[in-house]
Amino acid sequence: MPRKQPNIVVTGTPGVGKTSHCELLTSSTGLTHLSMNTIVKEKGCHEGWDEEYQSYTVDEDKLLDVLEDSYDVPTTGGYILDWHACDIFPESWIDLVVVLRTDSTKLYDRLKARKYSERKLQENLDSEIMEVLLQEAREGFPGEGMVVELRSDEADEIEGNVQRITEWVSKWKEDREVQDDDDGD
Numbered sequence: 001m002p003r004k005q006p007n008i009v010v011t012g013t014p015g016v017g018k019t020s021h022c023e024l025l026t027s028s029t030g031l032t033h034l035s036m037n038t039i040v041k042e043k044g045c046h047e048g049w050d051e052e053y054q055s056y057t058v059d060e061d062k063l064l065d066v067l068e069d070s071y072d073v074p075t076t077g078g079y080i081l082d083w084h085a086c087d088i089f090p091e092s093w094i095d096l097v098v099v100l101r102t103d104s105t106k107l108y109d110r111l112k113a114r115k116y117s118e119r120k121l122q123e124n125l126d127s128e129i130m131e132v133l134l135q136e137a138r139e140g141f142p143g144e145g146m147v148v149e150l151r152s153d154e155a156d157e158i159e160g161n162v163q164r165i166t167e168w169v170s171k172w173k174e175d176r177e178v179q180d181d182d183d184g185d
């Protein structure tokens, strides 16, 4: 059975604005925000805390099992998956990948405000400058129009991005309804 609602991945380097976008998208689209950071922590999808990186070492297989078994992500749809990586998600689960991008000086300020270590800060800045997540998204989701790159430098850009994604969701649903009607004929 095809999904009645789409699944969207919102990805990007830490600090780029994923949470800020997802919170607004939840109310404008009616989709459910699933933060992988929260699920990893709450459902124990990890192999412990890494002191050096100040983050959990994620058990990706367990995380995918939880998304499938507890949330029915691939079959019911209707989720916004918020994660700083996208290559763990099977292509068949996902309808759109949004890669948020930001200027490195702005990212520096945002991560500095979080008191990231110099090493972690530099690694994330390098990742943003090298477009690591954009490449990952394009390789993992090669289908036409699957990956959208959006700027998240200024606060007022968030609203425009949210509007654009919300319009995409409406169109996706309309197209499915037309298809269902055609199949019913």
Ligand SMILES: Nc1ncnc2c1ncn2[C@@H]1O[C@H](COP(=O)(O)OP(=O)(O)OP(=O)(O)O)[C@@H](O)[C@H]1O
Binding pocket: 012, 013, 014, 015, 016, 017, 018, 019, 020, 021, 084, 110, 151, 152, 153, 154, 155, 156, 157, 158
């Ligand atoms: N487009 C933007 N313009 C100005 N400030 C922004 C923008 N997007 C996010 N911020 C600010 O940057 C900080 C980080 O944003 P946010 O938590 O949404 O990032 P994130 O990508 O979800 O990070 P993480 O991956 O660590 O969860 C917040 O203080 C937020 O207010």
